[in-house]
Amino acid sequence: MALQADFDIKTLKNSELVAKMMGYEEIFWLNEGLSDNPLKNCKFQEKDIDEAEARLERFRPYIMKAFPETEQTPCIIESDLVEIPNMKKELIKLTDEFSGRLFLKKDSHLPVSGSIKARGGIYEVLKFAEKIALEKKMLSLEEDYSKLLNPEFTALFSQYSVAVGSTGNLGLSIGIISAKLGFKVTVHMSADAKAWKKDLLRSKGVTVIEYPEDYQVAVSHGRKKAESDPMCHFVDDEGSEDLFLGYSVAGKRIRKQFLEANILCDDTHPVFVYIPCGVGGAPGGVAFGLKNYFGKNIHIFFAEPTHAPCMTLGLATGLKDKISCNQIGIDGLTEADGLAVGRASNLVSELMETMLSGAYTIDDKKLYPFLSKLKDSENIFIEPSSCASFIGPALVCQNSAYLKKLGLTEEIMKNATHILWGTGGNMVPEREREDYYERGK
Numbered sequence: 171m172a173l174q175a176d177f178d179i180k181t182l183k184n185s186e187l188v189a190k191m192m193g194y195e196e197i198f199w200l201n202e203g204l205s206d207n208p209l210k211n212c213k214f215q216e217k218d219i220d221e222a223e224a225r226l227e228r229f230r231p232y233i234m235k236a237f238p239e240t241e242q243t244p245c246i247i248e249s250d251l252v253e254i255p256n257m258k259k260e261l262i263k264l265t266d267e268f269s270g271r272l273f274l275k276k277d278s279h280l281p282v283s284g285s286i287k288a289r290g291g292i293y294e295v296l297k298f299a300e301k302i303a304l305e306k307k308m309l310s311l312e313e314d315y316s317k318l319l320n321p322e323f324t325a326l327f328s329q330y331s332v333a334v335g336s337t338g339n340l341g342l343s344i345g346i347i348s349a350k351l352g353f354k355v356t357v358h359m360s361a362d363a364k365a366w367k368k369d370l371l372r373s374k375g376v377t378v379i380e381y382p383e384d385y386q387v388a389v390s391h392g393r394k395k396a397e398s399d400p401m402c403h404f405v406d407d408e409g410s411e412d413l414f415l416g417y418s419v420a421g422k423r424i425r426k427q428f429l430e431a432n433i434l435c436d437d438t439h440p441v442f443v444y445i446p447c448g449v450g451g452a453p454g455g456v457a458f459g460l461k462n463y464f465g466k467n468i469h470i471f472f473a474e475p476t477h478a479p480c481m482t483l484g485l486a487t488g489l490k491d492k493i494s495c496n497q498i499g500i501d502g503l504t505e506a507d508g509l510a511v512g513r514a515s516n517l518v519s520e521l522m523e524t525m526l527s528g529a530y531t532i533d534d535k536k537l538y539p540f541l542s543k544l545k546d547s548e549n550i551f552i553e554p555s556s557c558a559s560f561i562g563p564a565l566v567c568q569n570s571a572y573l574k575k576l577g578l579t580e581e582i583m584k585n586a587t588h589i590l591w592g593t594g595g596n597m598v599p600e601r602e603r604e605d606y607y608e609r610g611k
């Protein structure tokens with residue numbers, strides 16, 4: 171690894187921007203590599219999304235019985251897309267003017283594990299379980315998958331184990347679904363992980379191993395342990411294609427929600443989506459799904475904390491996963507625990523080079539006021555990480571050079587739709603909620 175040494179900052183691409191990031195300044199980066207047709211040579215295609223969705227469909231009877239709370243959501247593990255006009259008024263006061271409608275995609279409230287990780291994480295474990303059951307000839311594709319709840323299946327799966335490294339929410343998703351199916355499951359948690367997430371997992375029979383170091387260390391320990399065990403499936407957050415495709419199904423399903431909410435996405439009705447980013451898997455998978463169905467008129471932006479901007483750093487320098495925050499002295503310490511990642515996913519940073527419109531960073535101290543205002547104005551609670559995206563609409567709309575370049579006139583921007591992608595919050599215990607809320611007041 172030639173690049174392990176510290177970098178000569180001055181020689182990096184976008185060195186001025188990097189210097190600002192090193193000073194923990196908020197930055198807004200626009201991707202010059204954005205393509206009108208990023209899926210043309212993409213390793214993933216629509217058929218991959220279809221296949222993932224079909225698999226989730228096969229599991230529908232299982233999910234309904236295993237997690238009765240999903241009976242409300244006809245799409246199984248799916249979230250609402252809601253307009254938040256009161257928050258729009260507050261957001262303009264807290265940030266800057268922007269025109270168009272404002273929505274929240276409530277992946278913060280996904281059933282089973284209350285975060286965006288309920289998409290990819292659960293999908294990957296279901297796929298693993300299906301593969302085993304099919305190989306053992308105990309299941310066929312046409313059968314009612316709710317039979318996987320029967321004791322002979324939990325006995326079968328108990329011979330296997332699942333492992334994952336996580337800052338918290340991915341661990342929750344993998345832990346809950348794996349334990350339900352009967353797998354032995356180990357979650358390797360980084361120092362950033364909240365105590366209540368570890369307690370909750372342990373209460374479900376999950377083995378939680380804690381590391382005093384950051385996310386990357388937790389992942390690499392987890393990976394190493396899993397490699398020595400042929401019966402263990404390691405969910406690799408830094409590069410898993412299954413995770414990625416599980417997230418991408420969101421793009422397919424949201425089409426119906428656009429119709430219901432009367433959201434158009436065409437040359438005169440641009441849609442902007444703002445997603446908090448950690449290692450990149452969740453926002454990347456969602457971005458791919460959205461790009462596949464909506465093309466160039468959907469504009470995707472990622473949001474990261476000023477102290478952990480790994481994807482912005484990787485893309486702006488062109489070094490992708492070959493540069494990490496701590497290699498240039500950025501400490502990775504942030505209140506946004508779900509985003510506390512120092513190095514971007516190899517798989518996702520590559521794909522985002524042509525798909526992403528841009529990325530920006532936000533100071534931690536802004537997260538809590540957004541959290542409280544959303545609660546006050548719309549009565550919706552989300553966790554701090556999930557608020558990282560909220561400065562996006564103002565950043566984009568105030569950037570006249572960018573809008574002009576895209577041919578987005580003031581007239582067109584009045585038709586814009588802005589979607590803040592909520593990524594977590596529904597599992598946060600009451601005591602933490604009150605604490606977060608008070609901090610924002």
Ligand SMILES: *Cc1c(COP(=O)(O)O)cnc(C)c1O
Nearest residue numbers: 339448449450451452508593594
């Ligand atoms: C994991 C997570 C993200 C980002 O997902 P990555 O795949 O790590 O990029 C955003 N918000 C919350 C609340 C999360 O838990």
